[in-house]
Amino acid sequence: MAFQKVKVRGLARLAAGLFACWGALVAPKGFYDVFLGGEPEANLYSPAPWQFVTREQWGRYAAFELVYGLACLGLAVYCWRYARFLPEWKERRSSAA
Structure with a gap:
C-alpha cells in the first residue's frame, strides 16, 4: 500500500x-x-450626482465593505495562528491503485 504526504499546515x-x-484590498477601499x-x-x-444611488444606500454599502475587509x-490572522497547531505533513493512503 502506497502512502503520500499531504502538506497540512501549508493549506491553512x-x-x-x-x-x-483580499482584506488588504477591500478594507482600505x-x-x-x-x-x-x-x-x-x-455618479x-x-x-x-446621487441620482441612481442615494447617499444612504452608499453609506450602507461602504460600511459593509469596511466590515467585510476587516x-x-x-x-487571515486566525488561520495563520491556527496553523501553528497543525502538523506540517500528514501521511495518507494513496487513492491510486
Missing part, C-alpha cells in the same frame, strides 16, 4: 494568505468610502 497558511490579500468621501461610479455617468483580515 494558503487560506490565511488569500484572506489577507471601505475606509475611504466611509470616512474620506468616496462615491459610487454611477460619474448620471446627469446629477473580517477577512481577522480570518
Whole structure:
C-alpha cells in the first residue's frame, strides 16, 4: 500500500494568505468610502450626482465593505495562528491503485 504526504499546515497558511490579500484590498477601499468621501461610479455617468444611488444606500454599502475587509483580515490572522497547531505533513493512503 502506497502512502503520500499531504502538506497540512501549508493549506491553512494558503487560506490565511488569500484572506489577507483580499482584506488588504477591500478594507482600505471601505475606509475611504466611509470616512474620506468616496462615491459610487454611477455618479460619474448620471446627469446629477446621487441620482441612481442615494447617499444612504452608499453609506450602507461602504460600511459593509469596511466590515467585510476587516473580517477577512481577522480570518487571515486566525488561520495563520491556527496553523501553528497543525502538523506540517500528514501521511495518507494513496487513492491510486
